[in-house]
Structures are given as structure tokens and as C-alpha cells.
Amino acid sequence: MTEPKKLRVATCSLAGCFGCHMSLLDIDEKLFDLLKVVEFDRSPITDIKTCGPCDIGIVEGGVCNAENVHVLKEFRKNCKVLVAMGACAITGGIPALRNNVDLWDCFQEVYHYGIGLENGQIPNDPELPLPFDKVHPINEVVRIDYFLPGCPPSADAIWQFLTDLAAGREPKLDYEMLHYD
Amino acid sequence: MVILTMDKTFILDGKTIPFEEGETIMEAASAAGVYIPHLCHHPEFKPHGSCKLCTVSIGGRLGASCTNKAAAGMVVESETEALNADRRALTQMLFVEGNHICPSCEKSGNCQLQAVAYHLDMLTPHFTHFYPARDIDASHPDVLLERNRCILCELCVRASRDVDGKNVFGIGGRGIKSRLIVNSASGRLADTNLSVTDRAVEVCPTGAILRKRHGFTVPIGRRLYDHHDIAEVPVAGMKEPRSS
Incomplete structure (x- = not known):
């Protein structure tokens, strides 16, 4: 008997803190069960740098710079189903707290006036992605198929969501798994 | 009987x-x-x-x-499915009109806006975020006014006027420019006779009016709506259910 074809999954973190990915790892030993039905493409877990054709793309974090948009569009182009995971991808989250602060003032505060800084310099390397004046949720840039809220979503919520999706069911979160913080 | x-x-x-x-x-x-x-x-x-x-x-x-x-x-x-879809859309609009960043809010877990959104199974605010620029008033020694989280329900306006007898709050402006204003010459909360024990402070359904130095006192897992849908949580002041 041949093994059923595994779902190919890509994940990335844009303007996020990797907390959602930590929560993904927090599935613990169930990761072994998960790996029976999925295989990872581009992801911090595999360290593959570009996204190939995938069944599911999971995006953590909002969009705060030009590179974020590039990666997000690459995911949308390659993934049949695109999931916004966590508060930042869905609402902009904590990084969006800067949306009413002038970007230059923000840089000055971080690199010049921050406590303990001496001779601070604002990074200006041409390789650094261009920051945006505001942070946006990813559904304001590309079409998103599913939203998995939480800061981060709990390991149980991620497990429930992924197993529903892998089994071809409409993902459904129980009351206690749905939270925005 | x-x-x-x-x-x-x-x-x-x-x-x-x-x-x-x-x-x-x-x-x-x-x-x-x-x-x-x-x-x-x-x-x-x-x-x-x-x-x-x-x-x-x-x-x-x-x-x-x-x-x-x-x-x-x-x-x-x-x-009905249609009415709940309308309610969800209204709640989503309330979320994008303000700056409701739950992970950084002291009221999270005890917030009625959030709890209603959970009840309605809101997974995303859906609409384009406004990220409006709104003022915070931290002038009062015991009470913080965080306008980013105000949904203009006027509960504080009613409580201050009808229960506290102080008339501290009002709504100024029109349409999208409507905002919670404070009844003092300076417009600052510190220059009113608002007290931390006022009904107006306690009645806020969101994190717009907060008692200072009380943030995050209840741990996650023990907050009002952590395990119970808002439909199951009795509201203070609600009439006792009539026995049928």
C-alpha cells in the first residue's frame, strides 16, 4: 500500500516575534503525528529560503516593510490555501502600535535616544528592506483564506486548526481556543 | 407572586x-x-x-x-444567521475604527467588546484598519482615559450624569470625528471631580477607562471571559431571572 500524499506546508514570520512559531513547536510530541500528514517547504524549521508550490501557507506577523510584501506575495502565488496566524498577521498587532508615531521619530527613539545608547546610528545599509510608515495586517495586501487568531494561538488551537484542514474539514475553534491575546 | x-x-x-x-x-x-x-x-x-x-x-x-x-x-x-452576520460586521467595524490591540490591553479577557466578538465567532476584523490618531489622557492620579479603545457607547456619559451626578463625560464631534470629551475648562480628566470609585469608571465595557495600578492583576485563565461565553456571564445590575 502506498502512503497517502503528504500536504506540503510553508510557514514564515513577517512583522512578528516568532511567538506563533514557538507555539507551533509547542505542539510537542504531536509534531510527529503532524509529520505523518504534512511535510515542510519554506519555513524557519527547514531553513529553505524560497517557497515552492504548497498546499498550505501559514503566515505569522503583519507587513512592515518592502521585503514582507515580497515574501507575502510569494506565499500567495505558491500556496493553495493561505492562513493568517496570530494577532499581528490579522490586525497588525503590537508592531501596529507605532502606526501613529512618525517613522523618523520612531527610529530616533530606538537608535539615538534609547536608554543606554551612545553614539547611536540609524541603520542605512542598502540591503536592509525599506520600512513602511505604517504596519498593516496581511489581508490588506493579499487574499487570505483562513484566520487563526491568538497572541499566540495556543498549541492546541494550531493543532486543531491544522488537523481540521489536513482532513479536509472547515477549521472550527472551540470557545476556549478562540482568543485575541 | x-x-x-x-x-x-x-x-x-x-x-x-x-x-x-x-x-x-x-x-x-x-x-x-x-x-x-x-x-x-x-x-x-x-x-x-x-x-x-x-x-x-x-x-x-x-x-x-x-x-x-x-x-x-x-x-x-x-x-438568525443573517442577524448574527450583521452583528459580526458591526463588531468588526468597531474593531477597525479604533485601535483595539488586545495583546497590549489591560482589559483583555474582561472586555465586553472582545467577549461579544468571541460570542459571534469573529476570526478577523476583516475591514481595512483605520488606525486613527487618538489622545490618551493620563492626567488623573487614579484613572486613565485611553481613547484608542473607546467605542462611544456613552455608558460613562450616562453613569456620570445619572448616577454619579457629576457630568464628567460627553461625546464631541460628529461622525467619524466623534470622540469622548471631558467636561473641564482644560479638557483634562485631572481637572474634573471624577473619583476612581465613580460608577462611570467601572461601567466602561472596554479598556477605555481604567483604574490605574490595577492592570493585569488577574492572570490569564482566571479572567471573566476566559472560559465562559458572555452569554453565560451575568452582568451586575441585571434583573434576577424570573422563575417560570
Whole structure:
């Protein structure tokens, strides 16, 4: 008997803190069960740098710079189903707290006036992605198929969501798994 | 004991609901233990009818259940897919109109806006975020006014005027420029006679009016709506459910 074809999954973190990915790892030993039905493409877990054709793309974090948009569009182009995971991808989250602060003032505060800084310099390397004046949720840039809220979503919520999706069911979160913080 | 006669009832989602003369649909439903989603309604205060979450179909016409009086024989629908979809859209609009960043908010877990969104299974605010620029007033020694989280329900306005007798709050501006204002020459909260024990401070359904030095005192897992849907959590001041 041949093994059923595994779902190919890509994940990335844009303007996020990797907390959602930590929560993904927090599935613990169930990761072994998960790996029976999925295989990872581009992801911090595999360290593959570009996204190939995938069944599911999971995006953590909002969009705060030009590179974020590039990666997000690459995911949308390659993934049949695109999931916004966590508060930042869905609402902009904590990084969006800067949306009413002038970007230059923000840089000055971080690199010049921050406590303990001496001779601070604002990074200006041409390789650094261009920051945006505001942070946006990813559904304001590309079409998103599913939203998995939480800061981060709990390991149980991620497990429930992924197993529903892998089994071809409409993902459904129980009351206690749905939270925005 | 009140003897309920047949002419003092109406039908809500197929269930017979008794009411007393003068009661609104919302009041009669609450007394019967039936939850209708709401944010600007509070049993202790005069109805405001502004959030529109409690909109129900009354004999085929839409109306706010907090302002429409119950009448004998009326047929009311609340838990329909279409009405809950409208409620979800209204809640989503409230989220994108303000700056509701739950992970950084002291009220998270105890917030009615958030709890109503959970109740309505809101997975995303959906609409384009406004990220409006709103002022914070931290001038008062004991109370923080965080306008980013204000949903203009006017509960603090009503509480300060009708219960505290101080008239500290009001709504200024129009349309999208409406904002919570403070009744002092300077416009600062510190220059009013607001006290931390005022009803106006306690009644805020979101994290817009907060007692200072009380943030995050209840750990995650023990907050009001961590395990219980807002429909199951009694609101202070609500009438005791009538025994049927």
C-alpha cells in the first residue's frame, strides 16, 4: 500500500516575534503525528529560503516593510490555501502600535535616544528592506483564506486548526481556543 | 407572586417570553435568561440604542431590542444567521475604527467588546484598519482615559450624569470625528471631580477607562471571559431571572 500524499506546508514570520512559531513547536510530541500528514517547504524549521508550490501557507506577523510584501506575495502565488496566524498577521498587532508615531521619530527613539545608547546610528545599509510608515495586517495586501487568531494561538488551537484542514474539514475553534491575546 | 397571563407574552425565537408592562424586549429576554448580544445596553441605565448589536426582527421589521417595548403577541427573531452576520460586521467595524490591540490591553479577557466578538465567532476584523490618531489622557492620579479603545457607547456619559451626578463625560464631534470629551475648562480628566470609585469608571465595557495600578492583576485563565461565553456571564445590575 502506498502512503497517502503528504500536504506540503510553508510557514514564515513577517512583522512578528516568532511567538506563533514557538507555539507551533509547542505542539510537542504531536509534531510527529503532524509529520505523518504534512511535510515542510519554506519555513524557519527547514531553513529553505524560497517557497515552492504548497498546499498550505501559514503566515505569522503583519507587513512592515518592502521585503514582507515580497515574501507575502510569494506565499500567495505558491500556496493553495493561505492562513493568517496570530494577532499581528490579522490586525497588525503590537508592531501596529507605532502606526501613529512618525517613522523618523520612531527610529530616533530606538537608535539615538534609547536608554543606554551612545553614539547611536540609524541603520542605512542598502540591503536592509525599506520600512513602511505604517504596519498593516496581511489581508490588506493579499487574499487570505483562513484566520487563526491568538497572541499566540495556543498549541492546541494550531493543532486543531491544522488537523481540521489536513482532513479536509472547515477549521472550527472551540470557545476556549478562540482568543485575541 | 406575579401571575402571568397569556396576553403578557411574546415569542422570541420560538420561545414564549413573559414581560411586565413597560419592559423592553431586551429586559424581558434577560429576565427570561435569554441573551441578546449588546454593548451600549446596561440594565441600570437608560437605553441608548446606538451600537445596534441587539437589533432583532420584530414581526419582520428590524429594531433595537433595547429600545423597543415588548408587546403582547409580537413575534421576534434574534438568533438568525443573517442577524448574527450583521452583528459580526458591526463588531468588526468597531474593531477597525479604533485601535483595539488586545495583546497590549489591560482589559483583555474582561472586555465586553472582545467577549461579544468571541460570542459571534469573529476570526478577523476583516475591514481595512483605520488606525486613527487618538489622545490618551493620563492626567488623573487614579484613572486613565485611553481613547484608542473607546467605542462611544456613552455608558460613562450616562453613569456620570445619572448616577454619579457629576457630568464628567460627553461625546464631541460628529461622525467619524466623534470622540469622548471631558467636561473641564482644560479638557483634562485631572481637572474634573471624577473619583476612581465613580460608577462611570467601572461601567466602561472596554479598556477605555481604567483604574490605574490595577492592570493585569488577574492572570490569564482566571479572567471573566476566559472560559465562559458572555452569554453565560451575568452582568451586575441585571434583573434576577424570573422563575417560570
